[in-house]
Amino acid sequence: MRFLYILYQWLIALPILIVLTILIALITIIGCAIGNRDFWGYYPPMIWARCFCAILLIRTEIRGHENIDSKTSYVFVANHQGAFDIFLIYGYLGHNFKWMMKKSLKKIPFVGTACEYAGHIMVDRSSKASIRKTMQHAEKTLQGGMSLVVFPEGTRCKDGHMNPFKRGAFTLAEEFSLPVVPLTIDGAFRLLPRGGFNVHPGKVTLTIHKPIMPPAEGKYNLESLMKESYNSIASALPNEPLME
Numbered sequence: 001m002r003f004l005y006i007l008y009q010w011l012i013a014l015p016i017l018i019v020l021t022i023l024i025a026l027i028t029i030i031g032c033a034i035g036n037r038d039f040w041g042y043y044p045p046m047i048w049a050r051c052f053c054a055i056l057l058i059r060t061e062i063r064g065h066e067n068i069d070s071k072t073s074y075v076f077v078a079n080h081q082g083a084f085d086i087f088l089i090y091g092y093l094g095h096n097f098k099w100m101m102k103k104s105l106k107k108i109p110f111v112g113t114a115c116e117y118a119g120h121i122m123v124d125r126s127s128k129a130s131i132r133k134t135m136q137h138a139e140k141t142l143q144g145g146m147s148l149v150v151f152p153e154g155t156r157c158k159d160g161h162m163n164p165f166k167r168g169a170f171t172l173a174e175e176f177s178l179p180v181v182p183l184t185i186d187g188a189f190r191l192l193p194r195g196g197f198n199v200h201p202g203k204v205t206l207t208i209h210k211p212i213m214p215p216a217e218g219k220y221n222l223e224s225l226m227k228e229s230y231n232s233i234a235s236a237l238p239n240e241p242l243m244e
Contacts, residue, residue: 005057006198013055024048025110032117038146041118042096049091057201058084058191062092064208068181070095071145074211075173078183079162079233080151082192085185088206089149093183097147100138100169121148123168138172148172149183152229160189161240162233165226174220179211182229184236207236 024044031040053060068074076097078089099115103122106112116122121138124130142148150169157163173180187204209232214220227243234240 005201009056009199016055017052020048020051022110025114028114029117032114032119037117037119038096041098041120045090045114045118049087049089052087053084053091056199058087058199059203060088060092061203061205062094062208063205064210065094067208067210068095072147073142073145073178074147074181075142075169075178076147076149076181076183077152077165077169077229077233078149079185079237080153080156081160081185081188082156082194084188084191084204085151085156088185088188088204089183092206093149093208095147096145097149098141100148100150100172135172135175139176142172142176142178152226156194157189158194160193162230162237165230167222167226170220170222170225170229173214173225174222177214177219179213180225180229181211182209182232183207184209184233186237205236209233209236 024047027044028040031044074095076093078085099120100123101115101120103124106116106122119141121134121141123134138148152165152169153163154166155163170180184207185204186207187202190200191202191204192199212225212228231242234242
């Protein structure tokens with residue numbers, strides 16, 4: 001069965017997914033260019049992500065939709081197990097958002113241009129001026145229920161366990177007094193670990209935790225916020241130790 005799936009993956013699924021990716025990227029670019037970037041930058045990619053999972057025979061389970069409100073802007077922070085994290089969040093989070101992503105990803109053919117047209121926040125740390133520009137873009141974006149999704153580890157894990165978090169996403173939440181929603185992704189590492197080429201069909205679970213609300217007075221304590229977010233994500237992962 002494994003051999004048959006590998007044949008299916010490369011000979012049938014991959015060509016379909018390449019064509020689908022180019023098509024959705026073009027629809028996103030054209031739609032965003034015409035107008036209503038928040039619609040065209042979210043719904044076509046959402047369909048693309050769900051098709052990706054279905055075509056590759058990936059089962060999904062989503063928990064905690066009741067914890068978020070579509071009219072509220074959040075900073076979503078998720079662990080980063082593998083490539084399927086993107087499809088799971090895009091397809092099944094159920095809340096309009098923009099990614100915070102490395103500027104270098106703009107170089108991906110079709111997809112990078114589509115992300116730029118969709119208004120995703122490209123992080124450029126080359127200078128203080130570019131960082132300030134990124135913050136200004138984020139401030140304009142995070143309004144009217146539009147949210148942000150960040151992988152605070154900064155890169156995919158190497159062994160299935162979480163890496164330490166970086167401060168960027170939490171600094172944004174502090175700066176704009178936005179609630180932080182931890183997201184736990186479980187199973188994506190088994191589907192396609194970092195450096196792997198062949199997908200292992202199976203199940204991936206997305207757990208949407210309760211928001212961590214900003215203090216009524218003053219600002220977040222960044223260290224406490226990062227620790228609470230880390231432990232919330234880890235609580236839905238088997239054998240993931242909590243931070244002391």
